[in-house]
Amino acid sequence: MSHVSSQSPHGQTPLHTVQVLGGGSAGSSVHVRSLTAGLAARGVRVTVCAPDEAALVYDFAGAGARHVPVPRSGDPASVAALRTACADADLVHAHGLHAALRATLALTGRGTPLVVTWHHHTRAEGARARLVRLLERRVARAAAVVLGTSSDLVDQARSRGARDARLAAVALPGPRRAPAAGGPRAGDEEPDRLLHKSRAELGAVDRPLVMAVGALERGGGQDLLLDATRAWRHLDPVPLLVVAGEGPERAAMLRRIEAERLPVRLIGRRDDIPDLLAAADIAVLPGGREARSVLAQEALHARVPLVAAVTGGLVELVGDAAELVPADDAGALGTAVARLLADPARRAQLRDRGTAQAATWPTEDETVTQVLSVYDELTQPLPCT
Incomplete structure (x- = not known):
């Protein structure tokens, strides 16, 4: 294993890394904040280039970074701001395809090593799919x-011409307040009171609570989720689906909810979210592009049974610790939720499997150690021969 160092190649000043975020999806933003905190704690100087809205939500400065506002757009001014930063x-570390493309442009003509993390799959068809493949090839070949x-994203990077592609250790940051195995202990009234308070706020005191979290945008599976609720409208009491998140599709979703x-x-x-999720009977993931879904990880850590559509690297992430259904099948998704609500033994089994599966995931410290070892490889001077 290579020696992990926070020194610059000349050993005089702390290593300076620039983390570049594009649209700031939940998975990549959470990862960058966690990585920033770990790197800063080890003496690395970190600059995060990200849109202001991402910095506001994830507080990169609070994690020890200097934040440089760089808009999501790929116009020349955005690339110039990144080049200055x-x-x-x-070393520059870009997260996601769009961030990596801008970093590639900003580093043109420089010898600064570029590390790229691919967090999710890009869905596209026709001419746009061909353009995405071209961009992926350019980024993969530019990255050290x-x-x-x-694993499938590693394979994709290799197929696009990456010189060196590896599986990333990516941890879900704590704190995690998972309920004790078997539910709250006798006399442990505070967690029970908080769960009741959350359910009361959401309007689910006397009915099952199904929880979903995600951006309300095209491709996020939200229409599929609304379609799936038809499978449990006949139940008594009718389960309540609560969706946390914002996005451009909110108004359209509200119209559907009211009309239907x-x-x-x-x-x-x-x-x-962790408190709300802990109060839920079931978590549901209708799809999405992230290979390591934040909701899936939160649900398993919180011992909340998960029903999820199979997309990307989800099976690799959750193993047999979730109820999995085919992608883009609203009927299967809704039926699985209804079936699981009626099967307390299966829910208990998934809670235990979730705890076991979550224990196999990398810790934040392991994630930072892996990333620093990559940085070390790329920035340390070659030994004299």
């Missing part, structure tokens, strides 16, 4: 190392 970097958050009288509540962006 990277001027004295020892491509880290994929699932669906048992769904949209509660917007929340910063208490």
